[in-house]
Amino acid sequence: MDAAEFHAAVYRVVRQIPPGKVTSYGHIAKLVGMPRHSRHVGQALKYLDPQSNLPWYRVISSSGQISSRGPGTSGARRQRDELEAEGIEVTGGEVGLEGGNDGGGRVNLRTYGWFPDSVDFGEVQGDEDLEAD
DNA sequence: TCAATGACACTAA
DNA sequence: CTTAGTGCCATTG
DSSP states (O other), rough: OOOHHHHHHHHHHHHHHTTTBBBEEHHHHHTTTHHHHHHHHHHHHSSSTTTOOOOOEEEEESBBBBOOTTTTTOOOHHHHHHHHHTTTOOEEOTTTTTTTTOOOEEEHHHHBBBOOOOOOOOOOOOOOOOOOO
């Protein structure tokens, strides 16, 4: 699979994330068939066009933590704002609480997490047996 | 080619 | 709850 295909696959999955829900880089990587490429999922999102209406903000780390794109960047701040706009509660990252805070907060995956075994943008794997929560 | 990097994940303490 | 360490692998200099 080429980088372009990988990116395209990531975009397809991200597009399936329902409003008010979030998922993790690792899970997306799993859905596209490359569970070890969690880091590259983030790369794909970074490489996408600003014009794209892709809900990249619904993708966070497996811990529910919004990735801090580094001090001086407003990416995390925007992401937190978008998530709150979707009705998602974001804890931490309160501006003004700590100096140099770029807005990195956290989302409760137990409430807003979206982790399907597969997505319906194409074919699915006949996986029926899974652990009960 | 080698070395360093990264919008990560997982386990242990 | 936190910090530290290890694994991961395409991309980049």
